Structures are given as C-alpha cells and as structure tokens.
Amino acid sequence: MPTLRPSDCRNRLLAAVTAEDFSRLAPHLERVPLAFRQVLIEADRPIPHAFFPEEGLVSLIADTGEGRVEVGLTGFEGLVGVPLLLGTDRTPHVALVQAEGTALRIEAAALGDALAASASLRSVLGRYVQSLIVQVGQTVYANTDHTIETRLARWILMTQDRLRRDDLPLTHDFMATMLGVRRPGVTTALHILEGARLIQARRGCITVLDRTRLAECAGDSYGPAEAEYERLLGRA
Amino acid sequence: MPTLRPSDCRNRLLAAVTAEDFSRLAPHLERVPLAFRQVLIEADRPIPHAFFPEEGLVSLIADTGEGRVEVGLTGFEGLVGVPLLLGTDRTPHVALVQAEGTALRIEAAALGDALAASASLRSVLGRYVQSLIVQVGQTVYANTDHTIETRLARWILMTQDRLRRDDLPLTHDFMATMLGVRRPGVTTALHILEGARLIQARRGCITVLDRTRLAECAGDSYGPAEAEYERLLGRA
DNA sequence: CGGACTTTGTCCGAAACCGTACAGGGGCCA
DNA sequence: TGGCCCCTGTACGGTTTCGGACAAAGTCCG
Numbered sequence A, B: 001m002p003t004l005r006p007s008d009c010r011n012r013l014l015a016a017v018t019a020e021d022f023s024r025l026a027p028h029l030e031r032v033p034l035a036f037r038q039v040l041i042e043a044d045r046p047i048p049h050a051f052f053p054e055e056g057l058v059s060l061i062a063d064t065g066e067g068r069v070e071v072g073l074t075g076f077e078g079l080v081g082v083p084l085l086l087g088t089d090r091t092p093h094v095a096l097v098q099a100e101g102t103a104l105r106i107e108a109a110a111l112g113d114a115l116a117a118s119a120s121l122r123s124v125l126g127r128y129v130q131s132l133i134v135q136v137g138q139t140v141y142a143n144t145d146h147t148i149e150t151r152l153a154r155w156i157l158m159t160q161d162r163l164r165r166d167d168l169p170l171t172h173d174f175m176a177t178m179l180g181v182r183r184p185g186v187t188t189a190l191h192i193l194e195g196a197r198l199i200q201a202r203r204g205c206i207t208v209l210d211r212t213r214l215a216e217c218a219g220d221s222y223g224p225a226e227a228e229y230e231r232l233l234g235r236a
Numbered sequence C: 001c002g003g004a005c006t007t008t009g010t011c012c013g014a015a016a017c018c019g020t021a022c023a024g025g026g027g028c029c030a
Numbered sequence D: 001t002g003g004c005c006c007c008t009g010t011a012c013g014g015t016t017t018c019g020g021a022c023a024a025a026g027t028c029c030g
Helices: A012-016 A019-028 A082-086 A108-117 A119-145 A148-163 A172-179 A183-195 A211-221 A224-233 B012-016 B019-028 B082-086 B108-117 B119-145 B148-163 B172-179 B183-195 B211-221 B224-233
Strands: A030-034 A039-041 A049-053 A057-063 A068-074 A093-099 A101-107 A199-202 A205-208 B030-034 B039-041 B049-053 B057-063 B068-074 B093-099 B101-107 B199-202 B205-208
Touching (some): A012 A119, A012 A224, A019 A101, A019 A108, A049 A057, A049 A108, A057 A148, A057 B119, A068 A119, A068 A148, A068 A172, A068 B119, A093 B119, A119 A148, A119 A224, A119 B057, A119 B082, A119 B093, A119 B119, A172 A183, B012 B119, B012 B224, B019 B101, B019 B108, B019 B119, B030 B049, B049 B057, B057 B148, B068 B148, B068 B172, B082 B108, B082 B119, B101 B108, B108 B119, B119 B148, B119 B211, B148 B172, B148 B183, B148 B205, B148 B211, B172 B183, B183 B199
Antiparallel strands (some): A039 A093, A057 A068, A057 A093, A199 A205, B030 B101, B049 B101, B057 B068, B057 B093, B199 B205
C-alpha cells in the first residue's frame, strides 16, 4: 500500500498536523468504510483503533443500561477514540456510526507511539479534546434549558456541519433517541421548523432550507462549541 | 519556602503521581485559599494557574451569556484548569468556587514544562480528563432523562464525595442554579428527600442521613463517572 | 431590641413533555 | 399486484416543570 499523503485525506485533524507528525502517522493509517449503525467503540472494552473520519457521522453515547443519550458528535473534523489520547484504552461511552462514510483508522499502539514522540501532535489532538469537552458542555446546556424545537435545530446544524450536504438522512425515531425525547415530540418540532420554512422534511430525509435562521432558532445552544473548534484548529 | 512533600498535600492526583513527577511539580506548587464564589477561571481569558484542590468545591459552568448550567464538579480528587493539559490557555467555561477550601496552584508555564518532560504525568492527568468527560456525559444524561428529585440526589452525593462531610453548606437557590431549574423546584424536591429520611435540611445546610438510599434514588445517573475515576486513578 | 436582608415555604395558571395508542402512507419485495 | 414493514401524523390524559408572586421564618448587625 502506498503511504498516504496529506492531500489524500479529508480529515481536518490530519490536515492540521505538521508534516513531520503526519509522516509519523501515515504508515499506520488505513482507510476503512464506516457502515450505518456500526459500533466503533464498545462500552468498557479495549479500544483497538482510533478513527479519523473523512465522511459520515459518529455519535458518542452515554449508555447506562437503561437510557441512552447522545453526548457528542464527531465527523471529518474530529477523532473517535479520545480515551486513547488520555492514557486509557476504554470508556463507558459508545461510538456508533450514524451516517455511513469512510475513516482513516490507526491502531491504538501506533497512535500511542506517535503521541509519545511528538509534543506538537499531542497539542493538536489535545485541542480537539478541549473542543469536544465544550461540545458536551453545550449539550448539557441545550438539554437542560431548551425546548425540543431548539435542541432539534442545534442537532440538525451540527449534523449538517459534519455531512456537508443539505439533505440529511434522518428518521424521526432516530433523532428522538439522540435527543433523548419521544418520537412524536420530534415530529411536532419538525412541523414547526418546516412551517417556518427553515427545513423541509420528507420520509427519512431532512433538507436544510435556511441555515441562518435555523441557527437563530437554536439560539446560544449552537455556536460556542463550533467557535471553540475554529479558534483551536481553524485555518490550519 | 520549604519544598512540599507528597504527604503534605491532600489532592488525590498529586498523590497518584510518581515520586519523580512530584518532585518536578513540587517547587512550583503554592498553597492558596479558595474563597467562596471566587472565580478561578474566567471565560475566554488566559488561565494563569492550574489548581489542585485539597479542600472545597469548584464548579465548571457553561455560561453562554443567557443561561448558566453546571457541567462538572471538581474537588480534592481533581484538577481545575484542564485546558492547560490540552494545549490551550483558555476556555469558554467558568470555574467557580462553591465551597471554600484550599488548593495547590501552579503556574501554567511550569505545568506545561512538567507535562512536556514526563509521559507518566501526562498519563495521570489525562486519565483525570477522561473521568471528567464521563462526568459531563453523566450530567447530560441526568439533565435529559431524570426528575429534579433524582438530579438533586446525584448532585448531593457528588458534593458529599468532594467535601467529605455529612453537613453540606448549600442553599436552595444555589442548587437551583447548578441544576438549571427553578428555586421552588428544589424546595419541593428536598422535601421529598427529607420525607424519605434520606437527608435533613436546615437553613443553608443539607445533612446526608442515608447515603445508600440516596444513591438508589439517584439511580444510574450516579455511579458511572465515579467508577471511571476509581478505575483510572483509584488506589494509587 | 429592631430593622434589613437572606432563605425558605407555598400557591397559581400555563406550558412543555411524557407514555401510549392507533391510523394512514411510502417503499420494498415476492 | 398484493402484502408487509417501517416511517410519519395525530390524539388523549396525566405528570412535570415553568414563571411569577408573596408570605413566613431565620440571621445578622447596628
């Protein structure tokens, strides 16, 4: 297999890494498909690989036996397998593919070696962890203080950011699970957003019509986490 | 100032660090008081110090202008200033002292030097970050799926873990802000817990009477984060 | 002791959301 | 074409929580 070049991969973290760090990682990167509903990380089991997604969407889910709630979302801007950066090989959170795509994966040991060898790599990936913490914090805020309609607007925006399309393959039932609400609650909230011409809903598909006003609808639940990411990893 | 010895400090992370790492940090550690309502970290401003609390309680708050919600809690088991571990000098989250105490603080630059020099130190502090992420994830779960009563039980337990006493200096208004609910909602929920003899409430003070049943009341919102901490940093 | 302030207890109508159930519609496959 | 399954729309009563207001009780300090 020819060694990957930076221009060959479409993950923003890998693009932000120095040339030297990239060359350290590249021999170990393997492009793999992400299948819908594939579990990339199981709860409390050794994490064999970290994934740098290029296309698709991955949810981080707190699954405490009874309820399941999404706590974070990762796409081509991030990395799945954060515990590997933090000195452990497992986590109670689950990583689940929500929209198919591809990722560059690397074995845990190879990632660990690269991290041990490079402070600049630790810095880039550490900054991503910081932006993820802020994202989870915003999820706390949204789920605590906001209506389903608002939270749905935030979630659609975050999904669109990561899928880079206007048509999002999402069912009501699926969104309800992610937001931790009833399915009919999602149906009603979508009707409101649709009535305001912010989105258009078809069976299994949401189309974003007016991103700007959708962001207004999401209020301050959307924005801080995205700003933090751009501050830490933007234009790199 | 005589250099600190490990036995002189009562922070669990400092206790978990190797002797060599400790000797790297010790010359830079300075014991400071934590005053009630003191702001240790301001939103989006350079973080001058990291703090290893020994006594007292510090909240991590997502403060997006409008609403404020607590996303995490740190005491003698942790570290305030996580962004400094992750390659940045600021964060949109606020760190606010909720119960007075003391902490060992270290300048950002000195901490950065120690981290750059020691993989084992990075591992210990990184594992704390992992446990913090799980804690914030549990906060998402609790605030999404549970009643005020349940969330209050979780919050009292977490506070007691960190203050190591049965009498907790807490007003209803204060707890309401932390949980992101109305103050009368807290009053009502406390009455329920008090009626079940799990706690006793006096003006400005909550006394835990039955920790075991309080944990049952908190359900699965309490536990996973604490288990993750013990797995990663316990008996060290 | 008396006054000011903080904290706690209680109440009201209104809104959001829940759990559950069921009917209609779209798409897929035999 | 017919049958089946998944997705969507809608309904209903019940619970939780909200937003706001006000009164009672405790604490502090002059």
